[in-house]
Amino acid sequence: MSHALEGILVVSVEQAVAAPYCSARLREAGARVIKIERPGGDFARGYDRVAGGDSSYFFWLNQGKESLELDFKDEQDAALLHRIIARADVLIQNLAPGALSRAGFDLAALREAHPRLVTCNISGYGRSPELAAMKAYDLLVQGETGLVSISGGENELGRIGVSICDIGAGMTAHAGILEALLARAHTGEGRAVEVSLFGVAADWMTVPLLHHEHGKGAPRRSGLNHPSIAPYGAYPCSDGELVIIAIQNEREWRRFCDGVLGMPEMAEHEDFNDNDRRVANRPALDERILSISRTLTRSDMAERLRAADIAYGAVNSVADFASHPGLIRRKGIASGGTPISYPARPVGDALPARVPAAGEHSQRIRAEFSDE
Numbered sequence: 001m002s003h004a005l006e007g008i009l010v011v012s013v014e015q016a017v018a019a020p021y022c023s024a025r026l027r028e029a030g031a032r033v034i035k036i037e038r039p040g041g042d043f044a045r046g047y048d049r050v051a052g053g054d055s056s057y058f059f060w061l062n063q064g065k066e067s068l069e070l071d072f073k074d075e076q077d078a079a080l081l082h083r084i085i086a087r088a089d090v091l092i093q094n095l096a097p098g099a100l101s102r103a104g105f106d107l108a109a110l111r112e113a114h115p116r117l118v119t120c121n122i123s124g125y126g127r128s129p130e131l132a133a134m135k136a137y138d139l140l141v142q143g144e145t146g147l148v149s150i151s152g153g154e155n156e157l158g159r160i161g162v163s164i165c166d167i168g169a170g171m172t173a174h175a176g177i178l179e180a181l182l183a184r185a186h187t188g189e190g191r192a193v194e195v196s197l198f199g200v201a202a203d204w205m206t207v208p209l210l211h212h213e214h215g216k217g218a219p220r221r222s223g224l225n226h227p228s229i230a231p232y233g234a235y236p237c238s239d240g241e242l243v244i245i246a247i248q249n250e251r252e253w254r255r256f257c258d259g260v261l262g263m264p265e266m267a268e269h270e271d272f273n274d275n276d277r278r279v280a281n282r283p284a285l286d287e288r289i290l291s292i293s294r295t296l297t298r299s300d301m302a303e304r305l306r307a308a309d310i311a312y313g314a315v316n317s318v319a320d321f322a323s324h325p326g327l328i329r330r331k332g333i334a335s336g337g338t339p340i341s342y343p344a345r346p347v348g349d350a351l352p353a354r355v356p357a358a359g360e361h362s363q364r365i366r367a368e369f370s371d372e
Contacts, residue, residue, distance in 0.1 A: 003030035008181070010034070011084055012065075012092040013105075015042045017138070017163050018122045018197065019094035020061040021170025026090070026177065027064050028350040034084060034365060035065040041358030052334025054355050057163075059340065063332045064353030066361040072103035081105070083369045086114055090177055094122035097133050111190055118180040118190040120173050126196035136197050138163040145201040146218070150208055153223040168200040224315070230278040231256075234315055235289055241298035245289070246311040250274070259308030260301075261292050335360075 008031040012023040020035075020042075027033040035042070044058045051059035070077045082105075085091055091110065093100045100107070107119040124136020139159055142148045147165075152158025176193035184190055211228075212218040224244070225233030234242040247253050257267040266272055266288065271281045278285050293301055298314070305312040314320070321327065328344040333354035344350075 005029040005031035005181075008032070008090065009088045010090040010092065011036065011081075011088045013100060014092060014094055016044050016094070017057055017061065017166035018169040018173070018195075019092050019120075020044070020058075021167055022120070022122070022173040022177065023065065023092055024061045024063070025170075025174045027353075028345055028348075031090075033065045034361075035062065035067050035356070036081065037067055037069050037358055039069050039071050041067075041069065045358060051355075052338030052340055053336045054334045059332060059334055059355055060342065062355050065356055066365060067356035067359055068362050068365045069359035070362075072105075078104055079371065080366060080369055083371060084365070085110060085117070087369070088114075088117060089181070090118045090120065092120045092122070092173065092177075096135060097123060107192065111192060114190070116184060116188065116190050118177055118184065118193065120177055120193040120195065122169055122173050123194075123196045125198045126194065131198075138166045138197070141165040141197040141201050145198060145205055146208065147201055147205060150219050150221060150227070152221050154221055157221070165197045165201045168204070169195050169197045172200050225282070228279060229275060230282050230285055231289055235286075235293040235301075237293050237296055237298040237301050239297045242315040243293065243298050243301050243305070244313040244315060245305065246313075248311070252310055253278075255308045256305075256310050260304045260310060261288065263288065 005026055008026070010023055010026050010031045010033045012019055012033060013036040014020050014023060015038075023033045023035070042058065042062075045055055047055035047057055050056050070081060072078055072081070085105075091107070093105075093107070107121055111117050111119055123132070124141065125131035125134055139148075142151075142159060142165055145165075148157050148159060151160055173193060173195045176195060180191040180193055208218045219227030222233075224242070229248070232246050232248075234244045236242055245256075247256055253272075254264075254267040258264040270277070272278050272285060296304070302312055316324065329341045330344045330350060331352045332340050332342060333352060334340055335355040335357045337354070339352070
């Protein structure tokens with residue numbers, strides 16, 4: 001396990017996914033994370049019960065944290081949180097817009113009182129006056145940014161299959177906090193990190209926006225085909241399986257025509273001799289590829305692609321993914337003690353840790369940060 005953040009105290013007034021994702025990554029790097037939960041606990045605890053009695057998202061994002069149940073409206077609890085923040089290195093929050101400030105925890109005021117403090121505010125729409133008060137959840141932001149409009153099949157809209165805007169905001173917040181901690185090592189002063197779900201998704205929408213404003217229009221929904229590269233998509237084989245073929249340059253295109261399709265002359269055909277023409281003539285292109293793929297099993301098609309050094313992949317189910325040779329696993333422990341296997345940390349290792357029960361560490365933390 002990496003201990004790069006050993007000695008760093010993170011206080012996270014968090015709920016749902018975005019802030020818990022960020023603080024989970026900090027915890028895995030060695031930071032101590034105190035998770036502040038409302039009385040009764042983070043509502044994400046109740047999303048489902050599939051992970052040993054914990055919700056799947058909660059199990060994934062809260063292992064190894066310390067849980068403190070706290071009521072901002074209680075004068076003693078508010079004083080306790082102020083004492084904890086006074087000793088913290090990082091304060092993260094993703095409550096409803098304005099909720100933390102109304103409770104007496106304005107982030108700018110806290111940084112002024114504690115100059116080394118790094119604060120991270122994760123919001124739905126940032127500081128836009130028209131939108132700042134709007135609540136934001138993942139699917140709402142997928143819709144508002146146009147992400148849904150370019151996802152799915154030709155005739156239906158599609159939500160991205162995981163909470164991608166939440167996760168992306170958590171990843172971005174994690175990077176911003178690490179940058180702020182590095183800067184503090186040089187200057188001795190903390191910083192304010194501001195992240196919004198909308199802003200993160202907007203960054204990801206740069207390419208479609210550029211096509212809309214400077215090209216021939218935003219990409220249309222294209223199912224399992226790339227909207228602006230061809231051939232780059234899924235093709236059915238004789239056994240009903242799909243193979244994803246990815247051509248990224250003209251060298252690969254020529255090898256594909258010769259070694260996979262057995263049509264070397266097609267590489268220089270005027271309808272297909274560069275990517276723009278292939279995209280413009282996709283129906284005719286796909287017809288020729290299908291004339292071969294539908295005569296071969298997926299295994300035989302994969303062998304041709306492998307021999308021609310063409311990138312390819314499968315359209316796997318989650319069950320297929322569960323047994324994929326590339327899937328490396330780690331173990332976590334549900335709050336009730338059940339060990340559960342799940343995907344490994346993408347960067348470095350992490351030791352098994354347990355999900356805290358709601359308020360599990362409240363008594364110990366209250367004693368540790370007592371004013372007596």
